Each structure stands twice: as C-alpha cells, then as structure tokens.
Amino acid sequence: MHRGKGMKFVGDSRVVAPEYRKKQNIPKDYSEYPGKTEAFWPNFLLKEWMVGAVFLMGYLCLTVAHPAPLERMADPTDAGYIPLPDWYFLFLYQLLKYQFAAGDYTVIGAVVMPGLAFGALMLAPWLDTGKERRPMKRPIATGIMLLAVIATIFLTWESVDQHDWEAAAQQGAIVEHEIDEDANGYAIYSTQSCIGCHGNQLEGGSAGYALVETGLTAEEIKDIIVNGRGAMPGGTFTGTEEELETLAKYIENDGFDPEE
Structure with a gap:
C-alpha cells in the first residue's frame, strides 16, 4: 500500500478558500446586458461621485464669485418691509x-x-x-x-x-448713520449697556429699536428709559439725573449733543 493512498482532504467550512477570497470583490459580469445595467460598486457609484464632485466645484466657484448679499439689520417695527x-x-x-x-x-x-x-x-x-x-x-x-x-x-x-427689485434694494440697503462718538451722551450711552440692544451706531437690532429719527422729545425718551416700554424693561439706568438728561438729549438729537 502506497503512502497516502486512499486519503482525501476534507475541507473545513470555517476556512475561506483562497479562490473564493480572490473572487469575492469582483463585480458580476453584465456583458449579456450591454447598456442596460452595470455593477453598483464600483462602476455606478464612481460615476455618481464624479458628477457630484463637478457640481460641488461649480457651486463653490459661484459662492466665491457671488457672495450672499447683506441687508440692514432686521427692524421688527418696520411693517412695510417685504421679505423675499x-x-x-x-x-x-x-x-x-x-x-x-x-x-x-x-x-x-x-x-x-x-x-x-x-x-x-x-x-x-x-x-x-x-x-x-x-x-x-x-x-x-x-x-x-x-x-x-x-x-x-x-x-x-x-x-x-x-417682484419690485428696485424697491427691495432700497428697503434692504445698509444705511450708515453718522454719530458723534466723542460726545458726552455717547459715553453715557456706552457705559449704560445700551449698545447691546441698540447697536454701537444707534442703528438698533433684533433686541432693540433704532434710536435715530425717533421723533421723540427728550422728556419722552427719559420716561421710556426710566419706566420702560414694550420689550425694554424699566429701571435699568443707573446714572445720575444729569446723565439721564444728557443721554435723552443725545438720542433726541440723533447721536449729537445739542450744543454741537
């Protein structure tokens, strides 16, 4: 009896055959259906990635060439603003x-x-x-x-x-209002934390009204500062009566001291 005669190797199902490992990542052959279907990976997915990359680069170029336009700060009191x-x-x-x-x-x-x-x-x-x-x-x-x-x-x-584009450009235009930041009224305005709600140029913001061209008198402004109105609470002013008078006249005069 020859050595090894009659012996057969019994494969272990837990061991993956080398031939199977090599064929595992090979896509199916769709040559029988030309132009009708193809392997999702990597053929179809690679095409999707390439198209997506082209559109992404085009979108980025448009973003750099035409940045988003900015408008003035939102004014909740402006009922005539037409959003788009x-x-x-x-x-x-x-x-x-x-x-x-x-x-x-x-x-x-x-x-x-x-x-x-x-x-x-x-x-x-x-x-x-x-x-x-x-x-x-x-x-x-x-x-x-x-x-x-x-x-x-x-x-x-x-x-x-x-859409009335000309009117839309005017209503959203950023208008810079010049004020006297060296005036005594502005010093009081900045130290009383008014800037946080009404802006450093009295232009207003989402938390406070604009303080230019209000049409209010100094006495009315003083009453609002002391007693509050709407979303503005009262009792926040901690300065003297003289400082309150200076601040009220500064706001009444649209960012300038009356004597200037």
Whole structure:
C-alpha cells in the first residue's frame, strides 16, 4: 500500500478558500446586458461621485464669485418691509400670491399643494414599476417629473418677473448713520449697556429699536428709559439725573449733543 493512498482532504467550512477570497470583490459580469445595467460598486457609484464632485466645484466657484448679499439689520417695527426668500423657494413664494393659495386659503397653498406635489414625486417609483429606462416607455414617472419641473420653472419666473427689485434694494440697503462718538451722551450711552440692544451706531437690532429719527422729545425718551416700554424693561439706568438728561438729549438729537 502506497503512502497516502486512499486519503482525501476534507475541507473545513470555517476556512475561506483562497479562490473564493480572490473572487469575492469582483463585480458580476453584465456583458449579456450591454447598456442596460452595470455593477453598483464600483462602476455606478464612481460615476455618481464624479458628477457630484463637478457640481460641488461649480457651486463653490459661484459662492466665491457671488457672495450672499447683506441687508440692514432686521427692524421688527418696520411693517412695510417685504421679505423675499432665496431663489430655490421662489416658486412656493409665488404660489402663495394666488387667490386659492393665500388669505383664508393659506393652508392649502403652504401645506396641501406642496404636500401633494412632493408626495406624488415620492410615490412615483411605486406608481411606475416597469423595468424600462427610456422616458417614453415610462409615461407616469415621466409625466409627473415634467409637470413638477415645468411648474417650478414657471412659478420661479413669475416671481422674479413680478417682484419690485428696485424697491427691495432700497428697503434692504445698509444705511450708515453718522454719530458723534466723542460726545458726552455717547459715553453715557456706552457705559449704560445700551449698545447691546441698540447697536454701537444707534442703528438698533433684533433686541432693540433704532434710536435715530425717533421723533421723540427728550422728556419722552427719559420716561421710556426710566419706566420702560414694550420689550425694554424699566429701571435699568443707573446714572445720575444729569446723565439721564444728557443721554435723552443725545438720542433726541440723533447721536449729537445739542450744543454741537
């Protein structure tokens, strides 16, 4: 009997065969279906990454070339200010201008219509389960997508065409008001922590009103400082009566001492 004759190696299922390890990361062969399908990894995913990188670089270049415009600080007392959303929300902004999407029907224009539109886009894969990839062979999905794109472009164009851009530029323009920062009134203004709410140029902010061109007299300003009004609490001024008088006249004179 020869040595080793009749002996067979029994493989261990816990040990991965070298041949299997080599073939493990090889994508399936889709050569039988040319142009119809391909391996998700790495073929399809690599294309997605490349397209995404191109769009990202283009977006970054636009951001650097055209930075976001800045407007003046928000004034909660300005009831005539007309806000305008960013360009990608202009179609929804325009939708709310129509009769049955505004006023008493705001809920329909703000919730119901966009909900139905986006819901239809989300349900498109389940409404059209065909395996065809050509748009003409997928009428439901193609129709929903074309309707969404046309509606979005039309509403965006209408919003841009109807908006008064000249008035919008004027209402949002940053107007720098010159004040006398060497005046005694400004020294009192800064030491009494008025800057935190009303700004270092008396321009106001989200927490306080603008203190220029108020139309108030010094006596009215003193009363507001002492007793408060609206969101401004009273009893915050800790200076003397003379300092209160100087500050009130400084604000009345739009950032200048009366004697100047």
